[in-house]
Every structure is written in structure tokens, then in C-alpha cells.
Amino acid sequence: MTTQNAVALPTAPPTLPQRAMQVALRLFVQLGVLPFMLALAVLVFGSLSDPFLSTQNLMNLLRQSVYLILVSMGQMLVLVTGGFDLSVGTTMALTSVISALVMQTLGSSLPDMAGLVIVLGCTAGLIAGLTVGLLNGLGIAWAGVSPFIVTMGVQSIGFGAALYLTGGVPVNGLPPAFSDLFGFGNVLGLPLPVLVTALCVAAIYLLMNRLPTGTYLLAVGGNAKAAALSGIATRKVLLMAYIFCAVLASISGLLLTARVETGEANLGGTVALESIAACVIAGVSLRGGIGRVPNVVMGAIFINLVQNGMNLTNVGSYLQMVVLGLLLIIAVVADQFRQRMILPSPT
Amino acid sequence: MNDFHLLHTEGLSRFYPGVRALDSVDFDLAAGEVHVLFGENGAGKSTLISLLAGANTPSAGQIHVRGAPLQFTNVQDARQEGISAVFQEFSLIPTLSVAQNLCLGEEPVQHGLLDKVALLQRAQRSLDELGFEIDASALVATLSRAQQQMVEIAKGLRGQVSVLILDEPTASLTERETTKLFALIRRLKTQGVGIVYISHRMQEINQIADRVTVLRDGKKVCTVKAADTSHDQLISLMSGRTIEKIYPHIEYRPGELVLDIQQVSTPSGVHNASITVRRGEVVGLAGLVGCGKSELLRAAYGLDAVSSGKVFLKGQDHTRTNPTKSLKAGYFYLPPDRKSEGLVLGFCSAANITLSALSGPLRGLSGWLRKKDAQSMASAAGEQVELSHRNLGKTVGLLSGGNQQKALFAKGLTRAMDLYVFDEPTVGVDVGTRSALYKVIKQLCESGAAVVLISSDLPEILHLAHRAYVMYGGEVMGELQGPEITEGGLLNLFFDAKETLA
Numbered sequence: 001m002t003t004q005n006a007v008a009l010p011t012a013p014p015t016l017p018q019r020a021m022q023v024a025l026r027l028f029v030q031l032g033v034l035p036f037m038l039a040l041a042v043l044v045f046g047s048l049s050d051p052f053l054s055t056q057n058l059m060n061l062l063r064q065s066v067y068l069i070l071v072s073m074g075q076m077l078v079l080v081t082g083g084f085d086l087s088v089g090t091t092m093a094l095t096s097v098i099s100a101l102v103m104q105t106l107g108s109s110l111p112d113m114a115g116l117v118i119v120l121g122c123t124a125g126l127i128a129g130l131t132v133g134l135l136n137g138l139g140i141a142w143a144g145v146s147p148f149i150v151t152m153g154v155q156s157i158g159f160g161a162a163l164y165l166t167g168g169v170p171v172n173g174l175p176p177a178f179s180d181l182f183g184f185g186n187v188l189g190l191p192l193p194v195l196v197t198a199l200c201v202a203a204i205y206l207l208m209n210r211l212p213t214g215t216y217l218l219a220v221g222g223n224a225k226a227a228a229l230s231g232i233a234t235r236k237v238l239l240m241a242y243i244f245c246a247v248l249a250s251i252s253g254l255l256l257t258a259r260v261e262t263g264e265a266n267l268g269g270t271v272a273l274e275s276i277a278a279c280v281i282a283g284v285s286l287r288g289g290i291g292r293v294p295n296v297v298m299g300a301i302f303i304n305l306v307q308n309g310m311n312l313t314n315v316g317s318y319l320q321m322v323v324l325g326l327l328l329i330i331a332v333v334a335d336q337f338r339q340r341m342i343l344p345s346p347t
Numbered sequence: 348m349n350d351f352h353l354l355h356t357e358g359l360s361r362f363y364p365g366v367r368a369l370d371s372v373d374f375d376l377a378a379g380e381v382h383v384l385f386g387e388n389g390a391g392k393s394t395l396i397s398l399l400a401g402a403n404t405p406s407a408g409q410i411h412v413r414g415a416p417l418q419f420t421n422v423q424d425a426r427q428e429g430i431s432a433v434f435q436e437f438s439l440i441p442t443l444s445v446a447q448n449l450c451l452g453e454e455p456v457q458h459g460l461l462d463k464v465a466l467l468q469r470a471q472r473s474l475d476e477l478g479f480e481i482d483a484s485a486l487v488a489t490l491s492r493a494q495q496q497m498v499e500i501a502k503g504l505r506g507q508v509s510v511l512i513l514d515e516p517t518a519s520l521t522e523r524e525t526t527k528l529f530a531l532i533r534r535l536k537t538q539g540v541g542i543v544y545i546s547h548r549m550q551e552i553n554q555i556a557d558r559v560t561v562l563r564d565g566k567k568v569c570t571v572k573a574a575d576t577s578h579d580q581l582i583s584l585m586s587g588r589t590i591e592k593i594y595p596h597i598e599y600r601p602g603e604l605v606l607d608i609q610q611v612s613t614p615s616g617v618h619n620a621s622i623t624v625r626r627g628e629v630v631g632l633a634g635l636v637g638c639g640k641s642e643l644l645r646a647a648y649g650l651d652a653v654s655s656g657k658v659f660l661k662g663q664d665h666t667r668t669n670p671t672k673s674l675k676a677g678y679f680y681l682p683p684d685r686k687s688e689g690l691v692l693g694f695c696s697a698a699n700i701t702l703s704a705l706s707g708p709l710r711g712l713s714g715w716l717r718k719k720d721a722q723s724m725a726s727a728a729g730e731q732v733e734l735s736h737r738n739l740g741k742t743v744g745l746l747s748g749g750n751q752q753k754a755l756f757a758k759g760l761t762r763a764m765d766l767y768v769f770d771e772p773t774v775g776v777d778v779g780t781r782s783a784l785y786k787v788i789k790q791l792c793e794s795g796a797a798v799v800l801i802s803s804d805l806p807e808i809l810h811l812a813h814r815a816y817v818m819y820g821g822e823v824m825g826e827l828q829g830p831e832i833t834e835g836g837l838l839n840l841f842f843d844a845k846e847t848l849a
């Protein structure tokens with residue numbers, strides 16, 4: 001009846017390879033497929049390319065990963081409620097364009113007050129992100145439209161607006177301090193983007209594991225009707241999930257803007273798919289109700305790691321897409337097996 | 348109102364397009380009483396309590412709590428007034444743990460953070476106090492339906508409760524848990540809690556009811572004192588007709604061996620169980636919750652794995668199988684949990700009924716569906732289980748619980764089978780319909796099919812089974828035949844020797 005039964009050990013004295021298999025199997029049941037894929041990827045790329053395992057490349061990898069980590073974190077929040085957000089890319093673009101436009105305009109009229117300009121620019125960008133989240137949340141939680149339609153519509157609106165505002169050309173002339181700080185700055189020996197991301201991850205971890213809200217998010221995704229009968233304000237919970245998701249994407253957008261030193265409407269073009277892939281590889285259920293923060297961080301790093309490794313080993317970008325798609329499918333299939341091992345009766 | 352009422356309603360109504368689910372009902376509940384709601388499937392019982400519990404809002408009428416008119420917009424409002432409900436349809440989140448479910452919405456918090464230790468302790472304590480043997484850290488998805496029901500009851504009892512509403516709480520419990528629940532109800536009564544209780548089991552009315560309110564087609568027929576009213580009177584009030592006999596007599600003509608299970612063990616907790624089933628007999632399978640009675644036949648059907656032993660179906664080895672193969676070989680299994688395993692809730696009843704026939708008799712020569720045949724097949728099967736015609740076209744998810752169960756039962760009647768395994772077939776079905784379902788079982792058995800009846804409802808086994816096995820802790824404890832099948836005989840085998848001594 002218990003979960004242990006499914007992986008009960010045979011009584012005959014096991015040989016060494018058998019023992020290793022059993023340990024691996026138990027780890028697989030507990031942690032999922034991601035640790036194995038991660039280990040395999042490190043092994044493969046580490047042996048194919050010498051610089052891959054250098055401290056510098058690993059730091060680089062971490063720095064590249066933060067943008068996807070942030071977005072995936074938000075994506076996880078909506079996935080566990082049983083929805084998803086296709087507009088995260090747009091949120092990044094809109095944030096980028098609006099913050100850049102504000103900084104550009106203010107920067108030329110207030111050249112001496114870079115600090116104020118940056119604060120106002122970032123605020124404007126975050127407000128743009130917040131608006132996107134609010135639109136998504138209201139459409140889904142109050143109007144009851146499916147997340148697919150709402151977030152796809154909003155993604156189109158946002159992208160159009162970003163292009164319209166910029167006329168399709170990148171916004172230049174940002175205060176140099178903005179990029180120096182949020183793009184390339186170091187605090188306590190760590191790149192600032194990494195630090196900001198770490199703070200966000202810690203906050204979301206607390207939210208999911210140590211606040212009642214985390215349980216509510218999972219409950220709404222697990223069984224919305226039951227959650228409502230338990231006295232949970234399901235609409236508010238949904239609204240919150242989409243707002244948090246958009247704000248995280250927005251923070252990611254700001255950091256990326258600082259990194260590329262321009263405001264761009266094309267920022268985050270593939271991030272919606274990548275973030276959903278990162279979550280799925282990390283074992284977040286597309287049907288809602290299941291998701292863990294550390295796994296999602298690992299999932300996002302994994303995707304960047306594979307891309308980074310393939311770049312170092314000169315795999316072309318077309319082939320990279322093929323590989324990523326394959327990995328995604330393998331991960332989901334493996335997760336299905338795992339589910340079956342955890343719940344003894346497949347129903 | 349001259350005497351003191353915890354709760355009363357005036358002209359309470361709830362309308363849906365085309366249905367008066369509840370039609371101008373006056374109901375009252377006194378402190379310290381058990382007030383039973385009785386009525387056919389779809390009579391409006393669940394609708395009434397959903398209004399009382401704030402899960403639904405009335406179309407007309409008024410609810411008064413302790414004399415004051417109140418309006419509930421959600422379950423939380425009602426809880427604030429001390430009204431707590433255990434609904435017929437489960438309100439547990441399968442992906443969360445038992446403890447998380449029990450404390451949902453009222454998590455213990457320390458310094459603004461979730462106190463996980465306190466969460467687990469509190470949940471385990473509330474389960475232990477009720478005498479329910481369930482691990483609070485277990486995932487709800489891994490619990491059986493009966494265990495989920497117990498968690499559901501524990502959830503209903505958290506906090507300060509002055510009105511407790513129980514909608515068919517014993518539908519999937521066995522004697523032992525039911526006894527515990529009734530002891531609990533009596534304890535609550537002495538504390539002045541008012542209890543609204545819905546059940547289709549007549550014997551329970553004798554055991555705990557003070558008053559009974561009978562509903563029919565959404566309207567209140569009358570409220571009577573339980574002590575002054577006989578079963579026959581209640582049934583005729585409920586259905587407007589008299590049912591002479593609920594349990595039919597089934598001829599016993601055992602024929603060739605159909606199912607032969609030999610020393611089967613399963614990962615789901617069955618040890619070395621052997622049973623046989625012949626044509627023309629009804630074999631009962633009784634036992635406590637989690638004793639393996641359901642698991643054994645699920646494994647034989649191919650829903651769970653068999654780790655050792657053999658299963659023979661009509662003389663053929665049928666040990667490693669799956670549901671598709673089993674159906675082809677003439678083995679039908681009716682699952683106990685209509686929501687999670689039995690029905691596609693978004694489909695109408697007719698589509699559900701014909702679902703498993705789509706690959707067989709309903710497939711035309713060129714592979715097209717035979718729509719006409721499907722329709723007549725659905726209405727024929729529906730008629731047998733007394734599912735009314737207007738319910739055939741309705742979305743199953745919107746039907747009352749008992750009518751859903753009828754649709755589920757009808758699924759088994761679209762193809763002729765050699766072996767029918769009914770796992771808790773009458774959960775939540777009203778007395779009138781139950782007798783119709785029993786007649787179907789009689790027909791199937793007398794026309795030469797083999798029938799296995801897995802049931803937690805003891806009278807069902809007593810009256811219908813020609814032979815009965817009792818299981819305990821995954822093992823078959825004994826077999827009773829014909830006149831040996833008595834309440835005492837069965838119950839003796841329910842608990843193992845150690846427990847009887849203790």
C-alpha cells in the first residue's frame with residue numbers, strides 16, 4: 001500500500017552493480033530524471049570540451065542562466081495552478097522598451113541625476129510588467145477565459161505595443177550607470193544579476209514552502225472546486241500567480257536590458273517555450289498541483305548548460321533546437337514512468 | 348417559531364435551467380438532534396445542504412441561523428457561524444498531503460511562516476481523536492476512497508462546529524468505521540451540536556435519527572419522528588409507491604468455473620488469496636476498508652500488478668493482463684469511484700454508457716460509428732437501471748450523485764459478459780433504484796453469468812450472495828455458503844483472532 005512497496009528490495013544478497021542500480025532507482029524515484037540528465041550533460045560536455053568545466057565558464061553559465069531562472073520561477077507559479085503564461089516574452093520586451101524609453105527621455109533632460117533616472121525607469125518597466133500580469137489574471141480568474149487564449153492575446157498586444165513604441169528600432173542612450181550596475185556590476189564578489197536572482201529564488205521558495213499561499217497555489221491547481229469548498233479565494237490566488245509571474249519576467253527583462261545596454265522589442269522571443277520546458281523537465285505537472293522551486297532552478301540551468309555546452313562543442317544552432325526538443329520529450333516520458341512507480345495503481 | 352432552532356429555512360429554493368432542484372422548502376434543525384434527509388436520487392438533498400453550507404446560493408427563500416436571517420456567499424461565511432459540511436463529492440486535493448488538506452485555509456503560522464511540524468501534529472491528532480488509522484503525511488492520491496472519506500469527515504470537524512452536515516458519509520465505509528462515526532455523532536449530540544444527515548441506508552435511520560424530512564422532486568413531503576415511522580412508510584413517502592421487496596431471490600444454479608484465482612499476491616497488499624467463481628452464482632466479497640477485497644479483483648482485471656500466483660478465466664491463464672484484454676475475454680469490472688475512475692464527467696450519460704462498446708458492437712463495417720445503435724443501446728441500458736430518459740442527454744457531472752452511479756452501472760450492460768465484478772455498486776443509490784439494480788444482478792446471474800459483489804454494505808452481501816468470502820489484512824479469512832452467511836458469521840471473520848480477544 002505504501003510507496004516503498006513499489007521499489008521494495010529483493011532479499012537475495014545483491015552484487016555491486018545491482019546495488020548501484022537500486023540506489024540509482026531510488027534516487028530517480030525521489031528526485032526525478034533531472035539530476036541524471038544534468039550529470040550526464042556535465043560528463044559529456046566536460047570530456048568533449050576542456051574549457052567547459054573551467055570556473056570562468058561555469059560562472060558565465062550561471063550569469064547566462066539568471067534570466068531564464070527568473071522567468072521559469074514565474075512560469076512555475078502559474079503552472080502549478082493549472083494554467084500557463086505565453087506572454088512572459090512580451091512582458092520582458094515591454095519592460096525593456098518602456099524602461100529604456102523613460103531613461104532615455106529623462107536622461108537627456110536630467111543628465112546629472114542618473115540615480116533618479118534609473119529608479120524611475122525601472123519603476124516604469126515594472127509597472128508595465130505588473131499591468132500585463134493584471135490583464136492576464138483578470139482575464140483568467142474573473143472572466144474565466146482559458147489561460148491559452150488570454151496569455152496568447154496579451155502576448156500579441158504587448159509585442160505590438162512594444163514595436164509601436166519604438167518603431168522597431170532599439171532604444172539607445174541609457175545611463176551608463178544602469179548597465180554598469182545591473183548588467184556587469186559585482187557585489188560581494190558576485191555578479192549583481194546573480195544576486196538579484198538568488199534573492200528572488202529565495203523569496204519564491206519561502207512563498208511556496210513556508211507560507212500558506214504556496215499551499216493555496218498548489219491546491220487551486222490540484223482541484224479548484226475542492227479548494228473553493230475549503231474556503232480558499234481561488235480567484236485571488238490565480239490573480240496573484242499571474243501577477244507574480246509577470247513581475248518576475250519584468251525583473252528578468254530589466255536585468256537583460258542592462259546587459260544588452262539597449263531597450264529591445266525582440267527581447268525574450270523564445271523565453272515562453274524555454275521557461276515551460278525548464279519547468280516540465282523539472283517535474284512541474286502541466287495539469288497543476290505539483291512543482292518544486294529548487295528543481296525548477298536546476299531545470300533552467302540545465303537548458304542553459306546544454307546550450308552553452310553545444311556552443312563550446314560547435315554544434316550548430318539548428319541542431320541545438322533538435323536536441324532541446326528531444327531532451328524535453330525524454331524528460332516528460334521519464335517523469336511518466338516515475339509517477340507510475342510512486343502511485344502503485346495506474347488509473 | 349416558539350421552540351429554539353439552531354437553524355431554519357423558509358421557502359428555500361434553487362433553480363437551474365429546466366430543473367427545480369429545490370422548491371420552496373421549510374426545514375429546521377434543533378440543537379442536539381440528528382435530522383435525516385431522505386429522498387430518491389435527485390430529490391434535492393445535496394442541493395439543500397449546499398445552500399445551508401454556503402457552497403451554493405439560493406434562488407429564493409431565506410436561511411435563519413439562531414433566529415437571525417443570514418446570507419452566505421461562500422463556505423467560509425457558513426463556517427464562521429459554526430456550520431460545517433462534509434460533502435457527497437469529495438473536496439480533497441489529491442496532490443497535497445492529508446495534513447495539508449486538513450489544515451487548508453487555516454494553516455498554523457509562526458512568525459508569519461508556515462509551521463510544518465505543528466501542521467502535521469495537529470492533523471495527526473485530529474485523525475487519532477476520531478480513531479481513524481491514517482498517516483497524516485500520506486499523499487491523498489494514495490488513499491482509498493474510504494480513507495479519503497475519513498479524512499473528509501475529520502476536515503468537517505475542525506474548529507468550532509455547532510451544525511454538522513454529513514452527506515452520505517457512510518456510503519463507502521464499512522461497519523467498523525461506521526460504528527466509530529456513529530459514536531462520534533452521539534458524542535456531538537450530547538454537546539448540543541445539530542446534525543443534518545443524508546443516507547440511503549435504512550438501518551442507519553433506526554440507529555441515529557431523531558427526525559426525518561422526506562424530499563421528493565425538490566419539494567418537502569413531510570417531517571416525521573423517526574421512532575414513529577416504519578421503513579415501509581418512509582419508502583412510500585419518498586417514492587410515492589410501495590416497494591414490496593428490496594432484495595430479490597436469486598436462483599442458485601452453479602455451473603462451470605469462470606474465475607479461478609490461485610494464491611495471488613499483489614504489490615497492492617493482497618497475500619496468497621484464492622477464490623473461485625462459477626456461472627450462475629453471486630459470490631460476495633466482504634471485509635473492512637483496505638482488507639484487499641477490491642485490490643484482489645482489480646489485479647485479476649489487470650488494473651494492478653500480480654506479483655505471484657495464477658489467475659484463470661474460463662480455464663485460460665489470465666495472470667498477466669490489462670483491462671482491454673479482460674473486457675475482450677468477457678470480464679467486466681465496475682469501479683467504486685465514479686468520479687476518478689468510472690465516468691467522463693464532461694460527457695452526457697448516454698456517451699458514458701456506450702463508451703466501452705465503441706470499439707465493439709458500435710463499430711460499423713467500415714469503422715464508422717453507428718450513432719443510431721448507440722442511442723438505442725444507451726436508452727435500453729438506462730431503462731434497466733431506471734435512469735430516467737431526460738437524464739440520458741445530460742452532462743454526467745451535473746447529475747445527482749445517485750444518478751451518476753446509475754449511469755456507471757449501465758456501462759456494464761452494453762455487452763454480454765461472462766463475469767461481472769461489481770465493486771460497491773450501490774454507493775449512494777436510493778432504495779427504489781437499488782432494488783432495480785439488484786434485479787439486474789438477478790437477471791445477469793440467472794441467465795448464466797458469474798457475478799462477484801464486492802461490498803461494504805453488509806445487508807447486500809447477506810441477502811444476495813450465494814457464497815461469500817471475507818478478507819482481512821490482504822488474506823482470505825474464510826468462505827461461507829448459503830445459510831452460513833449471517834451477520835454474526837461474517838463479522839466473526841472481519842477481525843482476526845487477536846483483535847477479537849482484545
Ligand SMILES: Nc1ncnc2c1ncn2[C@@H]1O[C@H](COP(=O)(O)OP(=O)(O)OP(=O)(O)O)[C@@H](O)[C@H]1O
Nearest residue numbers: 363368388389390391392393394746747748749750
Ligand atoms: N449545477 C447544476 N446544473 C443543473 N442541474 C443541477 C445542478 N446541480 C444539481 N442539479 C439537479 O438538481 C437535482 C437535485 O440534485 P441533488 O444533487 O440535490 O440530488 P440528491 O437528492 O442529493 O440526490 P442523490 O441521492 O443522488 O445524491 C438533480 O435533478 C440534478 O440533476
Ligand SMILES: [Mg+2]
Nearest residue numbers: 393435747748
Ligand atoms: Mg446527493
